[in-house]
Amino acid sequence: MAPQINDSILAFYLTKRTLSYRAIMATKFNTRNQYYQTHVMKYEPIITTYGLSANMKRRPVHVSGLHVRDMNLFLILYSVIAVVVAKHTSDHKCDGFLVHGKCHKAEVLTNGLNRPYQLSYSNSTDRLYFSYNVGFQNTSTFEIGYIDIGKHQKIPTPVNVTNGFATAIDHKNDIIYFGGSEGIFMDNLTDSKDIHPVHLKFDVWDLFYRHHLYFIRYPTMRLYKISKGPRLQKHIHEKIYQFVIDKDEDIFITNKTGLFMIKNGTNERILFKGAQIFRAIEINHEGNAYFCGQNEIYVANKHHHILEKIADKKDIFGLTFDSENNIIFSDPDQIVRLTPEDK
The missing domain is CATH 2.120.10.30 (TolB, C-terminal domain)
Known part of the structure; x- marks a missing residue:
């Protein structure tokens, strides 16, 4: 199941200057590679559909001047994974x-x-x-x-x-x-x-x-x-x-x-x-x-x-x-x- 993205992760994104979305999510796992193999590759076809690359390059994010493109990428990923998680939940509906x-x-x-x-x-x-x-x-x-x-x-x-x-x-x-x-x-x-x-x-x-x-x-x-x-x-x-x-x-x-x-x-x-x-x-x-x-x-x-x-x-x-x-x-x-x- 995909990891849940909550407000604390978003705050983490805004306050850590050198972390990309993938690096942020990697903090929920032992290594970034483990996260990438477990989840990013799983959703790569969906991410590609939205014109993104699963192998995004890390970009610096500045609190005083947040790059709009970085924030847009983050919000798009947030929405995509939320949809996938919702579908995953509905696919496992209880019939009993x-x-x-x-x-x-x-x-x-x-x-x-x-x-x-x-x-x-x-x-x-x-x-x-x-x-x-x-x-x-x-x-x-x-x-x-x-x-x-x-x-x-x-x-x-x-x-x-x-x-x-x-x-x-x-x-x-x-x-x-x-x-x-x-x-x-x-x-x-x-x-x-x-x-x-x-x-x-x-x-x-x-x-x-x-x-x-x-x-x-x-x-x-x-x-x-x-x-x-x-x-x-x-x-x-x-x-x-x-x-x-x-x-x-x-x-x-x-x-x-x-x-x-x-x-x-x-x-x-x-x-x-x-x-x-x-x-x-x-x-x-x-x-x-x-x-x-x-x-x-x-x-x-x-x-x-x-x-x-x-x-x-x-x-x-x-x-x-x-x-x-x-x-x-x-x-x-x-x-x-x-x-x-x-x-």
Whole structure:
């Protein structure tokens, strides 16, 4: 890629009395010859078209009396290389998804679903769990299913949980948790036998695991922690939609007014500027929180209390990460994995 020409280089041109354009640009490389072989010869056909020579003779430039011809040559070269760089950029347009400014390929893992949601990926089994609507027309009846990605399974295998809606995984112990209208259930990922109950009689809205299992009860929308039975988390006194804890033990919650952070060891709610509606919050394998708005994916800038957009995706529903920290997301009818193009 051609070097960028900025104002500092132009100032350098004006203040150094004996440097030509080529010599100026050579300062960005180890030797002038390296620059010439790498870049000047590359653009020689274009430069020749404009009536210039790639082997320009060095001319003295005086600050007190700048030669007009030297300046014209410099400005022409500036314009030519800017056009070439712009064309080079457009020739490498991303046909997939831009994530953190890098192009990613999209791999459809399964499709033909109705609102797949609440994604959880098992590192040990390469299995993806999620809830999805199996109701007809305008009705909503959710169940939980899974696909074995390594086996290229496209049609989900259902999990026997009534009105299954929520999922969470304890990766250390290889345990998957399911939440539905009749309570919370669990299964061993590597030695699956029969799903057995963890706690019954609570209708579960959301699940999250970090050191302990947390859940949001429906319809009260209050947070509980499973520790010798369910315990209401009184320090989270408001009704919430999502709850996660990141690597710094900072808490993120969402409610009807937006996203809040509660720093470790405090009770203060810090409102994050930006989106107010979220469909999912997930923690990647490095412990960083990712947030799904309706049409974007964000990460948190915890110093400035703002969300930074890393990707655009219309009608995103759910989010998780595979064993290599690649994003897996869902939209209204499919689940897609994003992998960097340079892999």
